[in-house]
Amino acid sequence: MRKLDYLLQRWRYSVAIPFIPLGCDLLDIGGFDGSFLKRVHEKIHRGVCIDPHVEEKSNDKIMLIKARFDRILPFPDDSFDIITMFAVYEHLGEQRKLIADESFRVCRKNGFVLLTVPSNMVDTILMILKKIRLIDGMSLEEHEHFNVSDTVAIFETAGFRLRQRSRFQMGLNNLFIFQKTGIS
Secondary structure, eight states: OOOHHHHHHHHHHHHHGGOOOOEEEEEEOTTTHHHHHHTTTTTTTEEEEETTOOOOOOOOSSSEEEOOSSOSSSSSSOEEEEEEESSSSOOOOGGGGHHHHHHHHEEEEEEEEEEEEOOOTTTHHHHHHTTSSSSSOOOOOGGGTTTTTTHHHHHHHHEEEEOOOOOETTTTTTEEEEEOSSSS
């Protein structure tokens, strides 16, 4: 990744960090290298990053698991207080509904899913930035022109309630916060 890739990543993280409660168990889906867990290390009780590109390793607090998102997540029901997905959901294609359903299954009652999804016009901007070599723009071909507005319906169908939606990065990115309510 290039400097601008890291800057955009840190910006996404900074928008989400205030919503990470102390002592939580956190699952970061598509966390690439586990950098978000390292960033919130002091706040969390336990953190798991699952990504098809991560180098597997673990310690007493953080576990990095190399896995794809095309089947059920390898965790028991009600395992996590917080689930995060930063610049991941638009890449999931046919697995979007599965990941929303699985997030509901592994999320504890009153737990949250925090995800960032870029606005629809971002693909064009990223392609230009990649062409002039300001970013690496990881896996841009996987965006498939995902309509960011579909995010709410997919997660609400899975059983979550939208608690907050806000724009950041000059309106080019969206933060969604969904909560699992009711009986798990």
